[in-house]
Amino acid sequence: MTRLSAGVNLPDCPDPFFARELRPLLAALGIKVNARGLPGAGTGLERYGRGAVQVLIPRLLGASGGRAWEAPRRLPMRTVVAPLPLGLEGTCRYMAAIAAAFSMGRAFEAWWRARRPGWERRRRRIVGRASGSRAALVVRAQDAGRLLGREEEGVLPMLRLLWEAGLGVDILCCGLDARALATSSFLVGTPWASETPAVLAVGGGRELGAALARGHYRAVCSAVDLAPGLRPAGAAVMTGESPAFGVEGALDFMESVL
Numbered sequence: 001m002t003r004l005s006a007g008v009n010l011p012d013c014p015d016p017f018f019a020r021e022l023r024p025l026l027a028a029l030g031i032k033v034n035a036r037g038l039p040g041a042g043t044g045l046e047r048y049g050r051g052a053v054q055v056l057i058p059r060l061l062g063a064s065g066g067r068a069w070e071a072p073r074r075l076p077m078r079t080v081v082a083p084l085p086l087g088l089e090g091t092c093r094y095m096a097a098i099a100a101a102f103s104m105g106r107a108f109e110a111w112w113r114a115r116r117p118g119w120e121r122r123r124r125r126i127v128g129r130a131s132g133s134r135a136a137l138v139v140r141a142q143d144a145g146r147l148l149g150r151e152e153e154g155v156l157p158m159l160r161l162l163w164e165a166g167l168g169v170d171i172l173c174c175g176l177d178a179r180a181l182a183t184s185s186f187l188v189g190t191p192w193a194s195e196t197p198a199v200l201a202v203g204g205g206r207e208l209g210a211a212l213a214r215g216h217y218r219a220v221c222s223a224v225d226l227a228p229g230l231r232p233a234g235a236a237v238m239t240g241e242s243p244a245f246g247v248e249g250a251l252d253f254m255e256s257v258l
Contacts, residue, residue, distance in 0.1 A: 006052035007034030008098060009077075013055070017085060017246035025095055028111055029104045039075075053078045053101045057085075057094075086157040087164045087250045088119060119247050126251070127166030129258045134168040135219040136212060137197070141175035143223065158221045158238065159197075165254040169197040170215060174208050174224060205230075219257040 008031055013022060018036075026033060034051035048054075054077055080101050085094035092112060099108035137159060162169050202211045209230040212220060219236045220226070231237050236257040238244055244253035 005032060006050060007032035008101075009035045009048055009051040009054040011036065011038040011054065012057050014085075014245045017249055020248050021091070021246040022085075022095070025108070025111060026098075029099060029102070029107055031098070031102055031104070049075055049077070051077055053080060053098070055080045055082050055098055055101075057082055084157040085245050087161040088116070088123065088247055089160060089164070090157045091245075091247045091250070119251065122251050123164060123254070126254045126258055130166035130218075130254075132168075133166075133218045133258065134170060134215065135162045135165075135221065135257075136170050136172050136215055136217045137162070138172045138174065138208070138212075138220060138222040138224050138226070140224055141173045141201075161244065161250055161253075162219065162221065164250070165219075165257065167219065167257075170217075171197045171199045172202050172208065172211055173199060174202045174204050 008026070010018065010022075010033060013036065023033070035048045039045040039048040054075070056079060078101060080097050082094045082097045083090055085091040095112070096105065096108055099105050159169060200211060202208050208224075209232075212230065212232040212235070215232075217232060217235050219238065220232065221238045226237060236253065238253065244250050
C-alpha cells in the first residue's frame with residue numbers, strides 16, 4: 001500500500017480546481033500534498049522526490065509532455081498519468097486515479113456518491129435550458145485525426161463537457177485540406193457520447209469567422225488560436241487553458257454559456 005504520509009505530487013493541477021475540489025477530497029482521504037510544481041520550477045528535486053505518487057496530465061504539461069517530463073519520469077516513484085478533469089465524468093476519473101494509487105478507491109467512491117446528486121441536479125437544470133442550442137469545436141484539418149483520437153489531447157474531454165451541458169456539436173475543420181477531410185472517414189471508431197457531430201470544412205481567417213458567426217453558437221471550444229476578431233459575439237470561448245476544470249468549474253462554464 002502506498003504511504004499516505006509520503007504524499008502526492010501534483011505538478012500540473014490547475015489552481016482553481018485544486019482549491020475548490022481536489023484539496024477537500026485529498027483532506028477527506030488523508031492524502032498529503034507533497035509538491036505542486038515540477039522539480040526546478042519552484043520545487044526542489046529533493047522535496048519532490050519525497051512524494052510517493054506523482055500525477056501528470058500530458059495536455060497541461062505541453063505537447064507530448066516535452067522536456068518538462070524528463071526529470072519527473074526518472075524519479076523512483078509511482079507515476080499516474082491522469083485524464084483531464086473536465087466535467088463530471090472526467091473529474092471522477094481523474095480523482096479516482098489518485099485515490100486508487102493510495103488504495104483509497106472505496107473511500108473515494110463513497111465521497112463521490114455523496115456529492116454527485118447535487119451536481120447532477122444542477123446539471124439537469126442546465127440541460128433543460130440548452131434545448132436546441134449548439135456549440136462549435138474548432139480544429140485544424142491536419143490535426144483532427146490525432147486530436148479526436150487521443151484522450152490526453154483534451155479535445156475529446158471538451159466534447160464530452162459540451163454534451164454534458166446538453167449542447168449539440170458541430171466540428172469546424174479549418175485548413176487547406178479541410179474539404180477533403182470533411183468527407184473522409186476519420187470519425188469512424190471515435191467514441192461519440194450522444195450523436196455524430198456535423199463536420200464542416202472551412203478555410204482559416206475570415207472564412208472561419210464567418211462560419212462561427214453563421215452558426216449562432218452558444219459556446220466555442222477551440223484547439224486553434226482564435227484572434228479576438230474571430231470570436232463570435234455572445235459565445236463563450238473555451239481553450240485548453242480555460243478555467244473550466246473540475247465539476248464546479250464545468251458547471252460554472254455551462255451556466256455562463258446558457
